[in-house]
Amino acid sequence: MIEYALQDVDGNQFNLNDSMKNNPAKGSLTFNSDSFSYDTNIVENTFLPGSVKIGNARLQNRSIEFTLNRAEPNSDDYKQYVNELLQALSTVVYLIDVTNDRRIKVITESISINFDDGSLYHSGNEGFVLNCLNPYWEDNTEQTVSQSILANDSFQLAFNNDGYLEIFSSFRFTVTVATTLVRITIGNQTISVQDSLFGTTGFEVMVINNDAGVTLVGNLNRTKSITEGTGFISIPTGAQEIELFSNQNADVTITYRRRYYV
């Protein structure tokens, strides 16, 4: 039985599983449906039979539907439970798969409460639909890989993305002297940063965050130091070679969360 929780921006979790039913254990929570939609551009062939796909298909947002079946001895207890559930649904940022340590970014789309016959705020089915802002699950716990590299010596780091989608990771470079060029290449993708502050006192750490689309040097947003023609990159699935380059010795830490469809 997979256990789920709703997590708010402060990391507080509201467990969805309960003891209403013993078979299956931990409850009345039912994962009703998980629907996916793709953004595709398909046009009819002008004179040959069939149609063609233009561009790449893109996984759009998706919806997850849950129901719960709660009953309380009295209406006060039931109202308290509904208030807590609605509060959690109003503030949710992530749906957490506690069992597999995964999370998915969500927003509550709708909530419905259907009371059992003859009951008023005593027992009922509580259903809610979560709109998944990112249509994939990701590791709840961040993974890291570290590597020290030498100045002016491209280092090929073997990396295995054993998730099911590309990863948008963070690369953290730590240096001790002024470092004017940092570059990361994965296949055809390259991001290069040339920053005059990096490596000077107080600015020994550069973070290239490919998920948030920002490059920090110390505490400053230095996204404008990204070399023209290069930009944020992703790590495809499978075994990859990540080429790391710095014109000074550097310690590199890659922070990432693998991604999954379910």
Place this chain on the structure above:
Amino acid sequence: MSNTIEARVVSITGEEVYRLNGNTRNGDIINAIFNWEKIGGLREFQLDINRENEVTLFPGMRWEFYFKDEIFLDFKKIFTGYTEIIPTAESENPLISLTGKGYYWKLKEKQLTQTFTSTAIGTIINALDYSGLDLDATEFDIQAPSVNITVEFKNKTYIQVLDTLLAVANENYKTNQYIWGVDENRGLYFKPLPSTGTDVNKKLFEGYQFQDPEVKVSDKIVNSLDVFRATQADPKATEFVATYNDTVSQGEYGIRKEKVTVSDYIDTTSIARLANAILEERSDPDKIISISNFYVKDAEIVEGNLVFEDSSGVNNWAWRTSLTDFPNAVFRDASLSQTGFDRILEADFYGISTKPQNKTLLINECDSLDGWTQNTPNSTIIINDDTVLTGRKVFKWARAAGQPAGDYIEYTLLDLIQNPLAVGFSIYFDTYPANITFTFTSSFGQEYSQTIDTSNTGIVDTWLTFNFNLPRDYVSTTLDVLPSAGPPVEPLEVSPVEAGALQDLQVEPAATNFQDLQVENSPGTLLDLQVQAETIGTPEDLEVNYWLDENGDAFGDRLDNIEKVRITLGAGDSNANTIYIDRIGAQNFSWAYSRLTLEKAEYNVTRNFILGNLEFGKKRDTLTDQIKNKVGKGDLAFDMYAKT
């Protein structure tokens, strides 16, 4: 972002009459829209306010708009405007919709009739009488170029006067662009854009800071101007001044001519400056990128150097801490630039990167020898149109029979091509084949060369277009090397990481701490390597890395970028050679980067956030439409508005 906006109604003497809050609890201000332009600043604003609040509305109200951010716990004035018309009180609409203007429009209320003889632009601006316009002279920021102008203004509004002065000041439009406007403190400014050279204010990336941009390229090119001006004797008559040309643009796009009539008398030198400004601005196609729903965020603050200031603004001390340590204190990051995106974007250049795609990029069209260095003692190279494949011209390279190898030409790119995947070029051998080598070099000294010699095939008198994929696959293996002075060891056989990689290694006796190695790439072909270990007797890891070309053969360096291309002639034979070269290009997978000015912005302020609709790069209709929309008849008019 809550508590986004506060509007303060201020009297003409600066007394605060009323304060309206966008606070979600009180809800005085429901929505606000601000229209801003690079030239002029705030143009218009619209405000929806709750009718049930008790604000007193009166004509000529000055509105000061403050955006509040939760980080610095402070309000910052962003716009100042004024309202002229007050909505009727009889409406049943629960919202009052106010429309107002930026103080830019105040400069239309006064006119100037005056002649300035060889007067600096800044002096003219400072000499204007701004009384009655409700501007704050103490906030003026006039940084005009040191350029003198002789001009006769006849019944021109101050907007028309400033536009004319701006047109002359922008002589070097590409490298030093000026703007003018009225800022949030009602101060008139006339100054250059902050970012120079290739610098930008911020870089924005599609998929991150913005989504789904609209990208257009305008082909409204102007590279030849016939300029007329009003005469000194009779301002209603016009006289021809001169024709001004951008020959480089004409060579590329053909002649694109427009007629310009300046409705004031301006000295010829200033006319030349004005014409140059137009040509610099208009002689190349314009790119326009429109971004909708740009999320204007609070300024960011992260752990780092923070400074306490007392009420006098003196720094008390600085330390590294986190905001959670002192959540209720007011922090001023006095020594460092404010991080993150500010509440609105200022007038400046921005780097806009749209999503990465496979692209074919031009290295050189071979229409001009500008930018090429030549070392051709035994040959001649000219621009020619005998046989053209692309563009308008080609290189024609000729030499007599029996010339030695080595003549070359070399071109350094203005912008590096990052991470190239392939290179291509076209060659035409006239009557006889020849040996010619293209070498592409990166800024790191990596090289990729291809030699074309059709002697074997006999293919001549036709254009040949070549495309070569650059080495991409990478092979790596690691060996333990024990430097020693001992006898040679048996050849080591190493299992390759990829098929077709290292074959054999031979280790030879070492002197001191050097180890000589040979790599046999293919049978009988040995590559010499020498490895220096840190300490004799200490095992060292030897990592052998090299690239494979498209045939899977060991190549050498991969190109991280393309900085230069060099074309070298091989040795001649008994025949004279004529070689035509056209279009050298490359392919890569990269973000498309554009350095553009922020021209217009519309900020939509709701209770919870601010969204901007931004326009980078200048949208153009014809020059006539542009001026028709911008100023009244009789100003810097084009074509049909010329006085006769």
